[in-house]
Amino acid sequence: MPPTDASTDADTPTPVATGEITARAENTDGQDTLDLRLPDELLALIAEQDGPASAVGTASEHRITDTPTGPVEPDLLDNVGEWGPVTTPSGVFQLVPARIERDVALICRWMNDPAVAAFWELAGPEAVTVDHLRPQLEGDGRSVPCLGVLDGTPMSYWEIYRADLDPLARHYPARPHDTGVHLLIGGVANRGHGLGTTLLKAVADLVLDHRPPCARVIAEPDLRNTPSVSAFLSAGFRFSAEVDLPDKRAALMVRDRALRTVL
Template sequence: MISTRQPVYSHLVEGFGTVAITPVDPAADSALIHGWVTQERARFWGMGEASRELVQEIYEDVDRRTTHHAFIVSRDGEQVALFQTYDCAEDRVSECYEVQPGDVGLHLLIGPSKGAAEHGFTSSLLTVFLGFQFSVGKARRVIAEPDARNEKAIAVLVRNGFATGPEIELPEIDLPEVYLPAKKARLTVYDPRAAAASA
């Protein structure tokens, strides 16, 4: 199935390529996302045992919400990452820190590489996505809460200007439409004002 959704943002990164950000089409993208989230490398995403049908249902639920959004990120037309955002005030992370107006949460999953690892690949995608959030969205800060054991993800965020905060425990969510187990995470914050001051 081919998605009919169009990019909501694109940016040419010199020496890297054109990065495009397109809202997830649950029906068209579920097979791709399922292939990514069920790999061992994506274990911290928490969907390793999910069926393709469940993946589609999860992203249909995200698609219905006004507070949560999912995006496929492409580089020169090749789908390479899944990014999700959420209104921190409407998410379980709000129970773990003092949410400020304009706090937007971020989850990112880089798709499997088809060749050798490329230095700066994730940073280039993340830089474009942050640009999208601050220029098109209403973000004032971006909050990420990777699994506390995911040292690689935390290091990438820090290299891209996120400040590390405390280890937190995201509470269990057990509702008819969604179940999320409790998770120990590392709170990280990207504040463009602080980043500019330290540059």
């Protein structure tokens, strides 16, 4: 079963939930909040995974060079690869959609870090990483795996996904266009210094800036992962509920557009 948690500042990366569901989520007042059956035209869409940047080499030598791209068709996540860079207190950060042939060795190395493997459960040869990436890259675009690139160097792995179209929606009152994030920090040197909090805030802002229909950014770190939960809280997320997922008890973290300037 794929992982379903997210990692931030601590040495505690997180699992991911992906897959298809057809259930209807309900609001706390009993009203339907989402019909999870996608229209046929949306099911036919394939997410564009080639972003406006090119990344090669190892994490230490990997640089990003912007390249022009033509118009892209809208997808289920409003073209993550087109969101562009954002300036943070730690440097210029950008989400670059992953490509197997370019990025599998780097992501595989991160997945084999014992601290990461404990939560993501994706340790092993590159074939394991490929098997995790390919369904997302060849799916309908409801989940986009990305490299997090800071000042031109890839240092984290992200999955931006439609939480309302994910199995997670079976376990909480999902709303249309809820957008989820999973994160792992790749290098030990980048963990434990507040960088995860900085990047979580930046990515949540990117989601809200580029996805107007999205009213909430969702995350579900393992409830036992206190540093991870703390990082989400520091990044402007609020603790919403405890939820029982198939392989963990999670803290449902929510960043509301309406409370964006408050939390």
